[in-house]
Structures are given as structure tokens and as C-alpha cells.
Amino acid sequence: MHVNVWHELVESNVGKAGILLIGLVIFLALFAPVLSPYSPRENTDAPAFSRPSEEHWLGTNDARQDIWTQLLYGARTSLSVGFGVALLSAFIGVLVGGTAAIFGGLYDRFWMRVVDATIAIPDMIVIILVAAYLRPNVLLMILLLSALSWPEGARVVRAQTLTLKERMHVSAARTFGAGWSHLLVRHIIPDLGPVLVAIMIQDARRAVFMEAGLSFLGISDPSVMSWGKMMQYARVFTYLEVWKWWLLPTGLALSLTLIGLSFTGYSLESALDPRLREDGHHHHDGGI
Amino acid sequence: MLEISDLKASYDGTEILAGVDLDLLRGDSLAIIGESGAGKTTLGLALMGLLDGRCSGRILLDGKDVLSLDEKERRKMRGKDMAMVFQNVEDALDPLMTVFDQVEEAIVAHREKGDPEDVGDRVRHLFRSVGLDDGKSESFPHQLSGGEKQRALIAMALANDPQVLILDEPTASLDAVTKAEVTCLLRERIREKICLVITHDISTAAKLTGRMAVLYAGRIVEMGETEDLLENPRHPYTRGLIRSSPNMTTTKDLQGIPGRMKHGVSGCPFSDRCTQRIGRCGKEVPQLTEAGDRVIACHRGGIVPLLELSGVRTSFGEFAAVDGVDLTLYEGETIALVGESGSGKTTLAKTVIGLFEQDEGEIRLEGENLCRRDRDFYRRVQMIYQNPKESISHRMNVLEAVAEPLEVQKVGSPAERVAMVKRVLEEVELASDEAFLKKYPHQISGGEAQRVAIARALVLNPKLLIADEPTSALDASVQAKILKLLLNLQEKRGLAILFITHDIAIARKVSDRMAVMLEGKIVEEGLTSDVTTSPVHPYTMRLLEVAPDLAPTRGARERGVAKETREMRDGLWEVSEMPPLRAREI
Numbered sequence: 001m002h003v004n005v006w007h008e009l010v011e012s013n014v015g016k017a018g019i020l021l022i023g024l025v026i027f028l029a030l031f032a033p034v035l036s037p038y039s040p041r042e043n044t045d046a047p048a049f050s051r052p053s054e055e056h057w058l059g060t061n062d063a064r065q066d067i068w069t070q071l072l073y074g075a076r077t078s079l080s081v082g083f084g085v086a087l088l089s090a091f092i093g094v095l096v097g098g099t100a101a102i103f104g105g106l107y108d109r110f111w112m113r114v115v116d117a118t119i120a121i122p123d124m125i126v127i128i129l130v131a132a133y134l135r136p137n138v139l140l141m142i143l144l145l146s147a148l149s150w151p152e153g154a155r156v157v158r159a160q161t162l163t164l165k166e167r168m169h170v171s172a173a174r175t176f177g178a179g180w181s182h183l184l185v186r187h188i189i190p191d192l193g194p195v196l197v198a199i200m201i202q203d204a205r206r207a208v209f210m211e212a213g214l215s216f217l218g219i220s221d222p223s224v225m226s227w228g229k230m231m232q233y234a235r236v237f238t239y240l241e242v243w244k245w246w247l248l249p250t251g252l253a254l255s256l257t258l259i260g261l262s263f264t265g266y267s268l269e270s271a272l273d274p275r276l277r278e279d280g281h282h283h284h285d286g287g288i
Numbered sequence: 289m290l291e292i293s294d295l296k297a298s299y300d301g302t303e304i305l306a307g308v309d310l311d312l313l314r315g316d317s318l319a320i321i322g323e324s325g326a327g328k329t330t331l332g333l334a335l336m337g338l339l340d341g342r343c344s345g346r347i348l349l350d351g352k353d354v355l356s357l358d359e360k361e362r363r364k365m366r367g368k369d370m371a372m373v374f375q376n377v378e379d380a381l382d383p384l385m386t387v388f389d390q391v392e393e394a395i396v397a398h399r400e401k402g403d404p405e406d407v408g409d410r411v412r413h414l415f416r417s418v419g420l421d422d423g424k425s426e427s428f429p430h431q432l433s434g435g436e437k438q439r440a441l442i443a444m445a446l447a448n449d450p451q452v453l454i455l456d457e458p459t460a461s462l463d464a465v466t467k468a469e470v471t472c473l474l475r476e477r478i479r480e481k482i483c484l485v486i487t488h489d490i491s492t493a494a495k496l497t498g499r500m501a502v503l504y505a506g507r508i509v510e511m512g513e514t515e516d517l518l519e520n521p522r523h524p525y526t527r528g529l530i531r532s533s534p535n536m537t538t539t540k541d542l543q544g545i546p547g548r549m550k551h552g553v554s555g556c557p558f559s560d561r562c563t564q565r566i567g568r569c570g571k572e573v574p575q576l577t578e579a580g581d582r583v584i585a586c587h588r589g590g591i592v593p594l595l596e597l598s599g600v601r602t603s604f605g606e607f608a609a610v611d612g613v614d615l616t617l618y619e620g621e622t623i624a625l626v627g628e629s630g631s632g633k634t635t636l637a638k639t640v641i642g643l644f645e646q647d648e649g650e651i652r653l654e655g656e657n658l659c660r661r662d663r664d665f666y667r668r669v670q671m672i673y674q675n676p677k678e679s680i681s682h683r684m685n686v687l688e689a690v691a692e693p694l695e696v697q698k699v700g701s702p703a704e705r706v707a708m709v710k711r712v713l714e715e716v717e718l719a720s721d722e723a724f725l726k727k728y729p730h731q732i733s734g735g736e737a738q739r740v741a742i743a744r745a746l747v748l749n750p751k752l753l754i755a756d757e758p759t760s761a762l763d764a765s766v767q768a769k770i771l772k773l774l775l776n777l778q779e780k781r782g783l784a785i786l787f788i789t790h791d792i793a794i795a796r797k798v799s800d801r802m803a804v805m806l807e808g809k810i811v812e813e814g815l816t817s818d819v820t821t822s823p824v825h826p827y828t829m830r831l832l833e834v835a836p837d838l839a840p841t842r843g844a845r846e847r848g849v850a851k852e853t854r855e856m857r858d859g860l861w862e863v864s865e866m867p868p869l870r871a872r873e874i
Contacts, residue, residue: 168673169681172741175641176693176748177666186692190683 005194008271009264015271018263025257029079032072040073040225041065049242058245062237067246071253073225077138078208078257084142085149085207086200092146093153093199094192098184100154101161112158115151123148123210128219137221141214145207153199160195161188198268205261212254227254289313290452290482295345297327297334297506302551304330304341306506309576314451317483319493319514321529322503325549328486329375331503332454335484336372337362349452368398371445372454377437377461381429387440388415388425394447414443418473435466442474452482459492471495490533494518502526505549505557507573510590512582519815522582522590524620524782525558539796539817540622541772543779556587563782564592564619591618592654594752594784595640600649602632602639609635611808612649619751620782624795624816626831627805633788636805637754640786641671653752667697670745674757676737680729680744686713687725690744697748712743715780716773735766739773746777754786759794771798793836796820804828 009015028035038044043064044056052059058067096115100108127144134140164170170187178186189196214220215228227250234247290312297305304327312318320328333339335347337354347354349369354362374380382390391411399407415425418439429437438458445453458474459467471492478496485496493500494514501511502525510523521527528545530538547561556562559569566588574585584590595617602610609632617623625633638644640651642661651658653668670693673679680689690709694700700708710720716739718724729737738758745753755774759767775798777783789795795802796816803813804827812825823829 168675168679169684171643172671172673172679172744173681173692173696174643175666175669175671176696177661177663178692178696182696187681190681 005271009267012267014263015267018260021256021260025075028072029075036069038066038069040070052245070225074227077224077226081141081211082204082208085145086204088146089150089203090153090200092150093157097154097157098161101158102180115154118151131219136219149203164188164191194272201261201265291348293346297330297343299341304506312482317497319485319497319500320503321493326503327506328503329456332456332486368448369450370452371450373441373445373458375457383429386426386428391444391447394444398448418443435462454484456486491535505551507557510584522584524562524591537817546780594619596652598650601647602635602644603647608808613810617784622785622787622799624787624799624802626792626795631805632808633805637756637788667748668750669752670750671754672741672745672758675761676741677729679741682729685726685728686740693748712747716743734762738770752784756788792831
């Protein structure tokens, strides 16, 4: 069965919308310095709580900082955490899931129990506790979130590898004397491709959401701009009209990022899963 | 008795015989077989003292050293004590004399005061004993057919009832029917004599002799009982000779011996053509050593066992897919593993190559027990699979696929690898240009893909190839080409092949030996010709019954020509039975 996953992704409306949304956010994050003349911490000349104007598209906050700029730079944090976690946890997932499937036996059973145990850990509480001891920064966030989110990926990779392993070209490679790293890199991972992308998008979505939530709770690098933090600040001023262009756009940006990732993930999965592909109207948990 | 020791002969400094030792008693008949140029005829001529070149060593006939005699004494012996039937029937007879006169001359030459009447009677007797009537005996050679000339020559050789008879290609230029008659005649006439049959025709040699010596570049490389030697050749050269001679016994396709015979090779004379040579073979000449009832000259003790399985058992849970298998595969040999699907053939193959682990038993490769299969193991053993397109990753092009084993084994630099890939692709008769190297499995045909898979398996130069139903996914003509290719590669590289198939008809064509597998056990094993012609196990019989057959209505077809054929056959029988009967009249 040969499915051109990318083709199917672009064909479906959901997939198209998802990719457009992600593209938009990436664009905003990448070109932040171009799209705004200010820096996120700069105290501008405009008065605090000023309304949206030509100089300040989304007005200013209590410290006379430009909200639009903060939004742009917040996207950078969200995306780096999202992509960082996606890459790292997919890497761990492939390594653990792939080798568990290739070696089997006790090694396999050991790692699968580790996976079960890790899934059972309540993420939020662990991160809050760990972050309370170690000073939180973006890298730590990525490490912590990856450490907790790789097991789902590992499970899927293991299941896929078990099937792929039985393919004849993998057997053939084994009879050349190939070790696990060769099998994984040359034969398993290329065929895992789309599945891996689906896993990564799932991980990224979760990471973006978790990062926003954690920084909303105050667990974040104080020197880094973040949507969660912005919302927490904005929430204090809900009695003023300022929430309309401070709290709302931030929440909207976060939601659109998550929706973009969900849509892409959803249509990827329906492209990969023949049962979902046949009647595309299956209810699927977008899971935001 | 005839004792030959360290007989050497050379022409213009080229050594043709490099030390031959033979002991023959009255009643012995020995075949000397070998390719042309091996020194067979030289040996015969040296015995007769007719050699132009230099000769050394000893030839003792009843204790008398023939080589030290002067020409006059030799002449007395020639034709009387020792006679030779020469190779070329056209040249051996004088065209200006009747054959009667020629035989008479042979007798008269050795009788100082002969009664002419007596001689005439004897000549007539001789001619009758070789199946030529009086009318024929008065003919000139050109009036006789090839077979009749050969008979006349035999009569001439027998004229003085010699003790030693040397037959040089006695049936070479005869058609099959005449050949059978002459062979029959000779068998009767050589009793109670010392007979040397020099021939490259193994089947004639087999019919005439009790023992057989294989001569290669002036040396005897193997000698033993004829039947045993032909059934179970131990020297690689003997096996090559048998494989390349057409006969009705073996069923495998004909295979040649790579290379050409050269005289004066240092070390073992066969070493440059041998596929199992080791360093020593090129340096030392192997001595003839006794091994059982055979003598053999080989540093490796004859054809080496490459893969030995004993009591191998592989099970999945309670179920034993392979249940106590013993099997030995020799260098350069094909064993076909035949059986229905589910009989454990593939499991056995995968156990050997290490994709499954055995529970019990031993697997030895070149004598060493395989406990762990390391990277080095896979240089010596490779496998090809049923479905070539599945066994090659669809993400790899031809170059990447064939180079993959080299990459895994870390052989050579990238440039060297490309060169090696091209070489092996040419060996499997594929294109090796850039365009082909860049093709992906789905862009080539099934036959090409299987060739790529074979190239990939051979690029590491393995000694053992496991072929798991290599042609069952291909159509018949492509299948035939792939099988031929495998046979050629075997001939060239001395590849041992474990050929797994459910099709006994294919197995019959490609294998030397056959093992029939049923429910994880080998139920019958033996020479392919034996197993397919006289199966013992009921399951083998069943397999043969259901094997592909091109003449489902053979009975009817035979009826059409039965009358004529039967008459002809009856005629033939009479002819071939005649000479022995007449011989007894004397």
C-alpha cells in the first residue's frame, strides 16, 4: 500500500487549514523583528493601557509595552518549546520503541513497563515540583516535557517497528550482519516517516499547551516572553476594557496555534489510518 | 603384474606426466579419465615405449623393467605382451592393405616360424570374435564403417593375446549404438588381462572398468572403485568431470569446470581452477594419500563439508517447526530441500542464517561450531528470498541495495564499493550503467529484481548461499534464466547452495543431492537422481506423483509409435548380445 501522505494532507480542507495556521504562526515568530519596531520589554512613549492605534496595533499594557510585539515574541517561545519537545520526545520514542521491538525479550518488557510507569505520572504536578527546585527556563521546560511525553510515541513506534521488522528487506539487512542502529536508520525510520510526524505534532500540541499553562501558573523563565504569562498579567486587569486587546488576542493566538496543530495531526492520522480514510466523517478527538 | 612407479614424461622440456604410480594385477581393469591434455595418451604411449619425448621412472612388467630395455627388445614386447588400441580409427589402419592382412601381419611379426594355414585360421577366429564375418575381413579399411574399423583394430590388438591391453578412447568416434556393441565386446575380451582404458568418456569407462583413476596435468588426483568414485567423487576435479559429462543418471544440468588445464603449475596442479583452494595449495604439491578405499591428492582432503547440521531443532512454543535435522552440505554442491509449505524448510533456512535461534543441535560452518553469528559469519553465508521486490527496500535504488552489505560490513571506500557493485552486477548479467544503478525496485522487472537480490547476496563473496524459493514468484522463462545463472555462479565460484523449493521438478534440475522434508524432519535424503528415480519414502513418491509432467497422456502417445519402436529395440538387443556369444565359441 502506497499512500502519498503529503498529498492527502493538502487535499483535505482540515489539513489545509491546519498547515496554513501553523505556517502563519511560524511566519509571525520568525519575522517578529520585521513586523514590529519595538522590543517586547521596551517601555514605549505611549501611555499605559492605550487603545490600539497605528503605532501600537494592539495597544500597550500597564508597563507601556507594545502588546503586538509581545504576542509575536511569545509565539517564538511557544514554538520553540513545541518543536523542541516534539523532536526530543520523538527521538527518545524511536530509540526506546525501535530497539525494544528489534531486540524483544526482556529488554522489550523492561522498557514497556517504564513506558507504563511514565504515562501514569501526573505531568503537571511533577513539573511544578521540579521547576520549583530548579530555576525554570526554556531548555529545562523542553527537557521536562519531553521526559514526560515520549512514552506515547515509544508505544506507537514499537508497534510499527514490530510490523516493519517482519518485512523481508529488514530480514535481508539482518543477514548482512547489520546491527540495530543500521536497521533503525536505514530501514525502520524511513518507513516510520508519516507516523513519526503525527506523533511529533501530537507532542508539539501538548507541549505548547503545557507551556502556556505552566507560565500562566508562574512557572517560566521570567526573562522570556510567553503567552501564558501575558494572559496571567492581563487577567488582573479584566475590570478595564484593556482585556479586549490584551487577553483576547493572546488567548486567540494560543487557540489558533493549537487548532492548527490539531487539524494537521487529525488529517495526517486519517490519511494514515485506512479506516479513518474511507469515511472521513469519523468522530475524532481533536483533543485541545 | 604391471607396476608403474614415478613415471615422468616430457616433450621439449614440458612435463606431461609428473610422476604416476600404478599397480595392476592380472584381471584388473583401470580407467584413466581426464580432460584432453591431461597426459592420458602419453601414459599409454609411454607404456608401449612409443613416446617421442623423454621418459623416466620405472615400468615393471612381471618384474622386468620395460623402460630400460633397448628398442629391439621393446619391439618384441610390443603387440605381444602389450598391445594398444589407438584412438583414431582412420589413421591406425593402412589404407592399402586389407584388414585381414594387417591382423595377419601382427601375428606373423611375432612368430618366427609360423605355419601360414595356422595363422589364417587364427585371424578368421579373431575377426569372428570381434563380430566381423569373413567377407568383412577381406575388405580394405575404406570399405568399412567406423565401428567395423574399430573392431578390426581390436582384433589386431588381440592378435597375440597380450597380457596388457591399452585402450585409447576405444569408442570415441562411434555412434551410441555401435559404442554399446563395442563396449560389450571389449568387456568380454579384457577379462584375464591387465587393461588400461584411457578415455574422457566416463560412462564407457564405468562400463569397462572396476577401478578408475583421475589424471590431471600428469598427476593422478583421485583413484578408487569405479562405482563408488562416480557416485561419491571426493576430489573437486572429479566432481567437475562428472558434472560436465552428459549421462542418463544425473539429473542436474551440465556444469563445466572454470578455467583451463595448465601444465607446470606450482603446487597442486588443479589449484588455479579449484574453488576451495587455500594458501598451501599454490605452494605444495599434494601427495596421494589413502582415505578409506580411495586415494586422493588434495591438501584439503577432498571436497570439504561446508555446512554441517546435527540434531537441529527450532520450535515456536510447543511446536517444533524443525525437529532434529541432520544435513551436510559440501563445498560447491547444491542440496535441494523439498517439501510442502509448512514442512519447516524456511524455518530451517532461517535457523541456519540466524534469523531464528535453534533450541537444540549443532550447526557447523567450515568445521567451526556456530554459537553466535557475528558480522564475519554473514560474509560467508548469504540468503536470497522468494519475493525479490519485497526483499529490497523500496526506498533504495539498485546501487544502494547492492552496496548495503558492503556498507554494513564496512568493506572498501565509497568509490571501491561502486566498482564492486558494478562488477557483481555484470556477473549476474545485469546492466551496470548509471541509469540502471539509479533505478528503484518498482522500476525493474521481477527477474531483474531477483538478479539484483542475487548480486546483493554475492557482493560479499560468500561460500554458502541459501536460496529460499528464489524463483517461485517469477514466470517460467525468467525462472529458467535465474536457475541457469545460479548454476553458472556455482560453477565459477564454487558456491554451495541450500536450495529450498516445494517444486521437486526444479530441485531435480538444480541439485546434486535432495532432502525431502516433512513435518520438520528429513524423511529421505540422497543423490537427486536416486531420490527422483527410486524414491523410498511414501511422501517422496507422492511428491513425485504430483510433480509437473508434460505428457499427461503418455500412454496414448507411446501407442502411436509402439510397433516400430519395439521392432527396432528387439533388433538392437540381438546385436548387442551377439559379440559375447560369439566370443565364447573360440
